[in-house]
Amino acid sequence: MASLSIETIWKAYGDVIALRDINLEIADGEFVVLVGPSGCGKSTLLSIIAGLEDTSHGALHLGARDVTDLSPKDRNIALVFQSYALYPTMTVRQNITFGLENRRVPRDEQARAVAEVAKLLQIEPLLDRKPAQLSGGQRQRVAMGRALVRDPDLFLFDEPLSNLDAKLRVEMRTEMKKLHKRLGQTIVYVTHDQVEAMTLSDRIVVMNGGEIQQVADPDTIYRKPANLFVAGFIGSPAMNFLDVEITGRPGELSAVLPGPSPVTLPLGATRDELTPYLGRRVTLGIRPEHLRPGGDGLPLDCTVEVVEPTGPDTMLVLDMAGHALVAVTPAEYRPAEDSRITLALQIDEASVFDPETGRRIARAEEGAAVETLAARRRA
């Protein structure tokens, strides 16, 4: 196992820039998930780490080694493909040992390594089958076995669960987490599935348009998204955005929702960081679960448009003075459609963004943390 450091990586295909100034430090034993919409550059970045693509600029260090110019076989990494890429003409055993064979590992040692991995992944009865005779989940295990057997410095996963059905995906997710806990490998994992990103990772890297948007632990990503993109991308149903104007005076700020019948949300003394924005517009980001049917909070009068019971929750599509809102409320709460209800907005949980830059306006106590992150990115 080793740490990975990605330093100012750029990647261009002709005039198209696929990756822009990527900097990332991954600690030994850390599980990092790269997440983003398709075309965001996450798979390109993974290919560059694997050595399947060259960089246009920048350097990669694996532990103390500079691997920027090494070919994939000399990097000592393993990659689990979305398609699994099992060699169809080889048995499971041959699939697993192919990498060892290429590295001239003695036969008895190969056999021992296969036995160990097969036991770990519970694929012992499958060793003499061909990939075509395996189910999706079994193929997935074999692909992991092929990666594990070589004891690489770094594991790369390229959307490894996306070809499985929903139930199996959840099972394998849990199993991967257990495996990581037990073996402690350094892992870079690419996915477009935010649930995988949230559940598996020590840290999430959100990417868009070839750039890193935010690097943080799952909680921070969810609760304190660094910009409008991260706020909108992470979370399902998506965060509600309201453009409001800050009025009042320092210490007694209000957010006013414009429209034919403006709604005023008194912010009180808790959002001092918005003082510089007095008289200007900001974007208020509210998670659907922070609109509650009762309890403390700023009261919001809404009309219920659609009620969608999902099982564990009830999802409401609402209209508030001409603005669309989505709320996730407890399952037993079932207002009638077209009825008027009052929800309690947990304003303390809301994120606020500068609409011009799209960046989060940090609250006083979290300012320090964001500053360090910014400093790290500059370095």
Place this chain on the structure above:
Amino acid sequence: MTVADTHIPDLTRRKPRSAGQIAGRVALYAVLLVMAGFVLMPLAVIALNSVRVNEDILRESFIGWPTRLTLENWGTAWSTACINASCTGVKPYFWASMLMVVPATVISTAVGLLNGFALTKWRMPCADVIFVCITIGVFLPPQVVLLPWAIALSWLGLAKSLTGLALVHIIQGTCFTTLFCRNYMINLPDDLIRAAQIDGAGFFRTFWRIVLPLSPPIIIVTVIWQFTFIWNEFLFAVTFSSSDFRPITAALMSLNADDTGVSEYGFGSAAVLIAAIPPLVIYFLGGRYFVRGLTQGAVK
């Protein structure tokens, strides 16, 4: 309701056909059988003639049942018939063709497989330009290179020799095999090659262990194509042959051309069949795979 409660209807019963449908089926089979008869007729006629005695052929016609079966024609055709004033039968020409066709087929197929892999699965500068050039080679009419080939082979001291003709077929055939293999291999998943790269396999090892075991469909296509094409080829065969080396198509044409009378139809038919047997055998062994491979992407 459980399965046991369910009444299972008669699943084998067929829908009865209407009179119109039956008439349609009869017409369909009639047309197909007539066509099949037409296609089979020449082969059947030749096969029958090869076991007829010459008197029968002369008395009746080229088309007819044998009154008496004889294998004499086959013996004559194989070892004693006179072609081009040398009475050796088709035996030497048959073996000359075999000795030329087998190496040319094997070598051009092997090179085509490696080329196809290099062109599709390895980062290769200007692979598309190379591919276009090779495609031009496939479509070039042979007449336009015939004279340069003749001059070049005589410079190399290979004029009218087995090696020379094999060389011509290897070089021209490589264009075909590369085209076929490239079109097949471009559809193999790239991830397999990447996985092999990460597993530490180089170009040749990836080829040998991953790509080649996946290639039997296209190997069958190229082998059948190359074998039948080279075996049946006539223009280069007649241009680059001499009394020392003559492929079977060129020998047959001589037999056909010294048409001195009807007397030779019996062994002539046998000789024609001998020339047709190797490609026919190849087709009947691998024809199904050939068609599948051809339509799966060799011709696109």
Place this chain on the structure above:
Amino acid sequence: MPSAPHAADFRPRPKSRARRISELVPLAVLLPTLITTGIYIFVFVIWNIYLSLTSSTLLPVYDFAGFDAYTRLWRNPRWTTGVWNLALFGLLYIGLTTLVGVVLAILMDQKVRGENLLRSIFLYPIAISFVVTGTTWQWILNPSTGLEAFVKQLGWQGFEMGLITSRETAIYAVVIAAVWHAAGFVMVMVLAALRGVERDLVKAGQIDGAPMLRIYRRIVLPAIWPVLISVLIILLQFAIKTFDLVLALTHGGPGISTTFPAIFVYDRLFAAGELAQGAAAAVWMLIGLVVVFLPVLALNWALKRRKGGAA
């Protein structure tokens, strides 16, 4: 927002020695083919063009005689007859072979019993050489021994066909033999393509109440155009190279009535000792091929584009 790096930063990084060598391997593998194909395609063709501009007769001479060989070529009735024959033969051969092949394929697509056997029967002629095909058909069509003699034998004394002995009709004998040779191959290609057409398309047609014939004409055949174009290209190839079939079947006769450009080239080069004229004729064959191919490739491209636009 980081500033864009200087353009110099995007220059390819120097690579390690081992990596450079490993990237050269595929090029090294292709090199022999590149050299031989390069010689074959470019050097030989240009060499042939050069020879066509010389005054070479029995042996190659490297002088310059302008387009002398070309003008003499077009005054030679053997050549003009050959070109005319090729045009007529090409049209009939490609048209009939495609027609028979497509019709057979559609018939075979009706859940026929014994399909594998029938397919093998229809396919076998393509495995047989043109020399064998021509020789066999010559024997069958020979008036004194073949089909005519057979019919007379049966008692119909007045039966006359004389297909290969007449100057006017001998070319049709070539067409028959050539269609016999390739129709089954076309059938098999088209049948495989028919099987590849989405069954849902046909079902949708049936639900719309279209009769089977219209379903084929309007839905199925347009869906298999790539294969039809491949077939067209392969048949064009066969047609333009027509040589051994004619030699074995009619020897180009009676007289020169079934001569072809390919026969003319061979005759000039290796029998008549007219190297320059033979080379010039070969150049015309190449030009002819290009002229015929360009519309086909353009059609292919246009169809692909239309399909791409619709998708």
